[in-house]
Amino acid sequence: MKALVWHGKEDIRCDTVTDPEIQDPRDAIIKVTSCAICGSDLHLFHNFIPGMLPGDIMGHETMGEVVEVGSGVDGKIKKGDRVVVPFTIICGECEQCKRGNFSVCETTNRKRHLADKVFGHTTAGLFGYTHLTGGYPGGQAEYLRVPYADATHIKVPAGIPDEQLLFLSDIFPTGWQAAVQCDIEPTDRVAIWGCGPVGQMAIRSAILLGANQVIAIDCLPERLSMAEAGGATTINFETESVVERLNELTDGKGPEKCIDCAGMEAHVMASQPDTLLDRAKQMVMLENDRPHVLREMIYVCRPGGIISVAGVYSGLSDMLPMGAFMNKGLTMRTGQTHVNRWTDDLLRRIEQGEIDPSFVITHTVPLEQGPEMYQVFRDKRDSCIKVVLKP
Amino acid sequence: MFHFSNIVRTKSDPKIIEGGPSLKRPADQLARALGWFSIGLGVVELLAPRRVTETLGMEGNETMVRAFGIREIMAGIMSLSVDKNAGLWARVGGDGLDAAALLSGLTGDNPKKGNIALALLMVGGIAMLDYRAAQDTKPRRPARDARRKLFPNRSGYPKGLEGARGAARQIAANAAKSPSLNPT
CATH class of the missing domain: 3.90.180.10 (Medium-chain alcohol dehydrogenases, catalytic domain)
Known part of the structure; x- marks a missing residue:
């Protein structure tokens, strides 16, 4: 065959x-x-x-x-x-x-x-x-x-x-599980990083589970247009600051629920120096993953919120802001x-x-x-x- | 290689009968060869800088040779990675630095200036290969301003977005009415 x-x-x-x-x-x-x-x-x-x-x-x-x-x-x-x-x-x-x-x-x-x-x-x-x-x-x-x-x-x-x-x-149950893990309530603003196939499914799942607002983050016009068609407000991270825009959209409080549909190969760009450092370390096998999205989610998520990780991570991730994670009382749910x-x-x-x-x-x-x-x-x-x- | 890896497969797992065409282009093979060459040269420069400077009649420049060695190793690792194009351009830049350093040693009183001329020739040849490989492995991602297809009509909800939101509201309302889901 x-x-x-x-x-x-x-x-x-x-x-x-x-x-x-x-x-x-x-x-x-x-x-x-x-x-x-x-x-x-x-x-x-x-x-x-x-x-x-x-x-x-x-x-x-x-x-x-x-x-x-x-x-x-x-x-x-x-x-x-x-x-x-x-x-x-x-x-x-x-x-x-x-x-x-x-x-x-x-x-x-x-x-x-x-x-x-x-x-x-x-x-x-x-x-x-x-x-x-x-x-x-x-x-x-x-x-x-x-x-x-x-x-x-x-x-x-x-x-x-x-x-x-x-x-x-x-991808459909993966996007669905990512949304279900967030315990979505009717008042929730759900931010989703990555509008690839799993991200698209997570957007629709969050809508079907009754989220008040879904905010989708990516840099590719075709993916952002598909996310918008699915009912999401979009943020292009190449032209806007994700943190500023998310705070703006959530009255300065941050999204209650955050979903990572990007995973270990976060986009590398000069305006986000941590991604450059991650890429360099990944190249010389000092780090397996590029966890920029995890860092950003922990930073911007509303205190007491939930972080759901659907994107794949393979091994060791550096410089995760555990201080913010702990002090903000966040919950992280993950899994295949x-x-x-x-x-x-x-x-x-x-x-x-x-x-x-x-x-x-x-x-x-x-x-x-x-x-x-x-x-x-x-x-x-x-x-x-x-x-x-x-x- | 797959003949060796078949050792870990069970007897009835599928095994290759006839291989299909590879995605690798000659430029990818060249990039790989240059990557390993870069690492090899870098290791020599890092571990035996005195041998290098003596051969070139440039004693006293060992620290610079060591630094060049680290640069070669980094560029080599990058050339072997999925970002090989960046690694190859780093090598092209490094070739320029190598040439400049060698030219600084090409003085009349250097008894090894013949070796320097030979080294310059080699750097020139390698630089041409580096440049060629860098050109041929350019990422094939579309330019940022390239025209893209958009999908404004692909909602995925056969009954429309409002239908999907309405169904979710209905489920939430039903759940609120259900005593089993709202323990007191």
Whole structure:
């Protein structure tokens, strides 16, 4: 089959690889009908997250049709079913899964000894996302083996196009969880840093959860225009001071809720010297992340407020203003997304026409064009916001 | 490389049968080679500055050579990173500094001026490669003033923004009425 394979920093190729096979009775094989490039795939493209090896198949936003099931799947999915595959692999049986904390499933990371060493304790296995999270082959391919498939799936009905359902795999529940973690109240002003695909979903989620005002921060006109269309007031950080403008919009009090949808690769610019220093330290491996957004959120958030982190961070972040964080009594909530905790509700909202996540798609191309689309997406060429690949 | 990394894969995980074309261009390979060269030269300048100054007949300039070594290492690391273009331009600037320093040693009473001339020739050659690589690896991001597509109609709410806000208000009102969600 064809698959997008990681060969090294900035080197992804469309290779011919062997077809996946059932390895365990709880496995299923799906024929991929649509998959997407995620913003967090760019961290792997840049080799900023350790643990990728040449030959690893990329991709964790995938959907398709079940073509083969193992003997232990127990009728929960069957051949011919249409499924979206959540990016977190879950067993559905461990204590964390039973609590709904699916992204920290204690069973599915098959290389848990690595995660135990790096994170202290293992988290769930993830598709196409380094050997720290199991080294599972990803879904930017024609076929995908889904481990623990009896639990790791979202069954979806026929009649709704792939484009509306695909993002149940990651970015829609990720934006949703980011907003839910904020405990949004009807009077809240919610500021969202980063208007990429997850940021766009977080904007819509905050609106659907009843925020009084949503303020979106980015520098790219196409993303800001899409954010405005979703109901956000926008701030262009290249032309305005984020802190001044946020205070202006919130009567000098700061937003009650702040959401980070930018993560570890914050924009580097001379007017924000901390970003230059972070980039220099990242280059010589003295720091993993560029946490400018975290610093700004802590500084500008209203005392007693909540900071929700949906953007990916990989390791060590320097110079976080813990004094401000502590004295302002802020709460920080983070985490990879507990996808299956939210997807029943989100699928219902799609079916009822409350939201159509396909609004975010700007490019749909064959899988073979995937490698060059990584560059287009990374360079923000052609106003690219979200790429869907068709095997 | 993937043949080695296959060791960590399970038997039935997909393995490469035939590789596709690489995204890497010749300029990327050149940038990588120049990056490693820069680090190598930098390490020599940093650790053995006296050997360098003796070869060039420029004794007494060891501190400057060490500083140049640090500059070479930094530029090399940058040239190997995703910001390689910045690293390569740093190298072009560094080549200018190297040439200026070498010219200052090209005096009539320097018995090693032949070595300096040779070094100048090498710096010239490397500078041409640095310049070429810097030109060819220019970021392909659109210019700030480039025309961009805008998406003012992509709300994502099939029932419109007001519909979405209305639904949220309705849910909040229902939640307020629900005794189970408002324990007293």
